[in-house]
Ligand SMILES: Nc1ncnc2c1ncn2[C@@H]1O[C@H](COP(=O)(O)OP(=O)(O)O)[C@@H](O)[C@H]1O
């Protein structure tokens with residue numbers, strides 16, 4: 001059975017339809033890269049998967065948890081999928097450790113010592129155990145994004161959504177974040193990532209989704225999508241003729 | 242005829258100043274609590290609740306405080322409820338303060354980046370948890386200068402309660418004037434006392450704001 005089932009998903013903002021019937025099934029442990037032009041609906045699709053946007057039609061479920069518009073269903077769903085944002089979105093008033101601890105204690109009601117131990121483990125995992133007491137604004141962009149990953153991992157999700165998580169970073173900081181993602185992929189985490197890092201997508205991903213005007217325009221293993229694009233739109237996007 | 246020394250006048254005014262201070266504190270603290278409740282209603286997920294809070298705020302912001310005092314004092318009196326002046330004064334000022342503070346604070350909550358809501362939501366937090374642990378701690382920081390600044394308006398607002406007979410600084414000024422026939426001296430002192438109460442508040446509001454801006458630049 002698929003871990004993530006996206007069936008005929010439609011999403012409109014007002015009268016503009018941004019997603020026009022998306023179908024995508026993701027198996028456990030798959031790493032999916034979503035590519036496409038700006039405005040093609042990539043972010044909207046990710047945001048629908050954890051209910052940051054409500055869908056106008058179709059259905060989404062993650063490990064049996066349906067996307068429905070009520071607090072209880074949303075919480076169940078969000079405990080299964082974590083999300084990492086382009087702008088990190090760390091909580092600036094909390095330390096790095098506090099960032100990773102907060103949702104464990106508040107949402108999962110984990111006891112403080114256990115939450116702290118988990119936070120230290122996750123921060124070690126992204127190589128930032130020594131920054132436990134630092135504040136986000138004392139860290140580089142790459143370090144902040146790694147904290148954001150640790151914060152999501154501490155909730156023990158079964159899948160992670162990553163929306164252009166290296167796009168706001170200085171070029172020299174991209175590698176450290178991608179290294180962490182690569183490791184997660186190797187450990188079997190299910191990942192859906194919107195990315196412009198084509199080389200990374202080719203190396204790490206099991207499938208690549210090319211979105212165009214709110215539809216899945218092409219989909220396949222990276223070799224096929226990158227080396228043998230079928231549609232003129234994908235060819236143009238990749239710059240091959 | 243008795244002679245009044247300057248000290249006599251000042252002493253009487255200072256005694257009444259206590260009531261200005263008490264009424265200001267009560268209005269500010271009470272208004273803060275009601276204002277916080279109103280803030281939550283104002284940004285509630287339910288549209289009807291939001292609209293209710295908005296109407297409340299616009300009603301209290303859009304009518305003179307004096308009318309609100311009259312209504313609290315005479316209006317409730319007409320309904321057969323005997324309202325003492327201090328109660329009407331406190332009640333009206335609390336409700337009035339709440340409306341303004343709620344609106345000031347709403348601005349501060351909305352100044353918090355949308356990403357903070359999204360990140361906390363995607364970690365599974367409910368709306369109240371987001372407010373309590375993520376949004377309010379950040380909003381409160383930027384809310385301090387305008388909140389302290391507004392406290393000046395509250396202090397000055399208490400002067401109006403003299404009209405319904407609550408004896409605070411302004412009312413005492415009138416009483417003392419009637420006894421001494423020295424309006425210029427008396428009201429001059431009254432003004433100085435108000436200034437002594439308000440100036441430190443507005444100064445600290447400005448200083449807090451400057452400090453906050455510096456902190457922002459360092460981020
Ligand atoms: N909250 C919103 N309200 C209205 N339109 C939106 C909103 N979010 C996204 N859109 C529109 O939806 C389209 C797809 O956006 P998005 O999913 O962000 O694309 P991508 O991530 O592929 O660049 C764009 O045309 C964008 O303007």
Ligand SMILES: [Mg+2]
Nearest residue numbers: 042043044164
């Ligand atoms: Mg996007």
